[in-house]
Amino acid sequence: TGGVTTIDPGYKNTGSCESAITFLNGEEGVLRYRGYAIEDLAEKADFLEVAYLLIFGELPTQDQLNKFHSDIKKHSVVDDDIKKIIDAFPKTAHPMGVLASLTSALTAFNPSSVNVDSEEDMYNAIVRILGKFPVLVAWTMRKKQGLPLNYGSEDLGYVENILKMMFEKPNKAYEQNEILINALDKLLILHADHEQNCSTSTVRIVGSSHAGLFASLSAGISALWGPLHGGANQAVLEMLEAIKEDGGDTKKYMAKAKDKEDPFRLMGFGHRVYKNFDPRAKIIKKAADDVLGDLGVEDPVLDIAKGLAQEALSDDYFVKRKLYPNVDFYSGIIYRAMGIPVEMFTVMFALGRLPGWIAQWREMRLRKEPIGRPRQIYIGENHREFKSINQR
Numbered sequence: 001t002g003g004v005t006t007i008d009p010g011y012k013n014t015g016s017c018e019s020a021i022t023f024l025n026g027e028e029g030v031l032r033y034r035g036y037a038i039e040d041l042a043e044k045a046d047f048l049e050v051a052y053l054l055i056f057g058e059l060p061t062q063d064q065l066n067k068f069h070s071d072i073k074k075h076s077v078v079d080d081d082i083k084k085i086i087d088a089f090p091k092t093a094h095p096m097g098v099l100a101s102l103t104s105a106l107t108a109f110n111p112s113s114v115n116v117d118s119e120e121d122m123y124n125a126i127v128r129i130l131g132k133f134p135v136l137v138a139w140t141m142r143k144k145q146g147l148p149l150n151y152g153s154e155d156l157g158y159v160e161n162i163l164k165m166m167f168e169k170p171n172k173a174y175e176q177n178e179i180l181i182n183a184l185d186k187l188l189i190l191h192a193d194h195e196q197n198c199s200t201s202t203v204r205i206v207g208s209s210h211a212g213l214f215a216s217l218s219a220g221i222s223a224l225w226g227p228l229h230g231g232a233n234q235a236v237l238e239m240l241e242a243i244k245e246d247g248g249d250t251k252k253y254m255a256k257a258k259d260k261e262d263p264f265r266l267m268g269f270g271h272r273v274y275k276n277f278d279p280r281a282k283i284i285k286k287a288a289d290d291v292l293g294d295l296g297v298e299d300p301v302l303d304i305a306k307g308l309a310q311e312a313l314s315d316d317y318f319v320k321r322k323l324y325p326n327v328d329f330y331s332g333i334i335y336r337a338m339g340i341p342v343e344m345f346t347v348m349f350a351l352g353r354l355p356g357w358i359a360q361w362r363e364m365r366l367r368k369e370p371i372g373r374p375r376q377i378y379i380g381e382n383h384r385e386f387k388s389i390n391q392r
């Protein structure tokens with residue numbers, strides 16, 4: 001057993017690394033990126049500023065931000081052969097599977113693995129992925145909707161271009177909508193990093209074998225896809241829809257969630273670290289009211305969501321287990337109000353988490369962390385003599 005005496009399933013009590021990127025205090029609901037409070041960043045910064053902060057450690061000056069954005073724009077074109085890969089997918093393919101494949105394909109188009117000790121090499125890889133990833137995200141949505149694959153434009157901002165590529169209709173100029181731009185900017189900031197969550201730990205451990213940045217990100221996308229992790233935002237909307245179809249009877253679903261015989265969980269509730277409230281959920285809940293109000297959208301599932309959250313507050317099962325709404329509980333309601341299809345919700349989570357994954361991968365490599373290779377406690381058969389097949 002290699003001297004291992006205890007194991008820690010799900011690493012509930014194991015620290016995997018030292019990191020200077022994100023700080024969480026689960027008891028007090030504190031989240032800071034490089035020391036800055038998430039509440040300040042969500043209110044006062046924009047997504048590209050936060051990406052720069054997470055990756056390079058400091059808020060950029062205006063000149064640094066302008067240069068960062070213009071370098072990113074230089075890489076906002078994707079090799080035409082990528083379109084052939086997208087065409088090869090059936091329309092029924094889930095956008096997260098398409099995105100994971102396209103992201104690792106980028107490595108194939110650029111076999112030179114990133115020399116992390118070269119600032120320039122690392123910077124070029126970072127602006128390349130920040131330039132191409134939103135195009136891949138938009139194209140997975142266009143593919144799903146049978147719309148032509150398109151590009152952003154030179155004169156638009158980073159988030160504006162994401163919306164343009166996702167929503168512009170053929171032969172019709174795309175009209176920017178400030179409400180959508182601000183809503184998406186805030187959502188991406190709130191998803192940008194979250195210390196050693198499942199997908200970030202995946203990016204780190206894949207990168208620890210010195211696999212390329214894009215291959216590591218592709219692995220992170222697959223981990224995020226799971227309904228216990230980023231896939232929860234899609235599962236929340238599907239659950240809320242089911243409750244609505246079922247007459248809005250939240251008590252029945254609360255009872256299902258508590259029934260140990262029933263595998264059903266209340267999606268969007270609970271968190272490994274936050275044992276009071278998820279500060280992001282608080283901000284997103286207010287944003288949901290604001291955005292739906294500004295867009296003039298009435299969505300009955302928002303009331304169902306609020307009803308569930310309210311009931312959980314006074315339900316012993318939930319209170320005892322400290323199960324409160326997490327980042328995934330309200331985000332899908334905003335995405336839907338913005339016109340984003342439900343199977344794209346987790347892709348939007350990946351788009352937000354991209355700078356955090358990059359920052360964490362870069363920190364892991366710069367700190368020359370060893371390859372991740374845990375041990376185990378063996379509980380299988382003792383040594384056995386081989387039997388030929390006619391003796392079995």
Ligand code: SDX
Nearest residue numbers: 194197228229230232257265266267268269270271272321
């Ligand atoms: C994200 O780690 C991160 O930071 C993730 C994330 C990020 O930004 O990267 O914040 C994003 O993934 C948010 C979480 C999204 N997932 C969901 O909403 C899925 C539903 N929630 C869970 O399955 C669960 O709460 C987890 C996965 C979030 C946390 O699981 P843990 O920490 O392993 O807790 P657990 O499964 O051991 O549950 C403890 C108890 C159990 O009951 P008992 O065995 O003690 O009786 O709480 C119960 C669980 O059955 N429980 C739930 C529940 N979540 C936990 N019961 C009903 N509904 C739920 N949602």
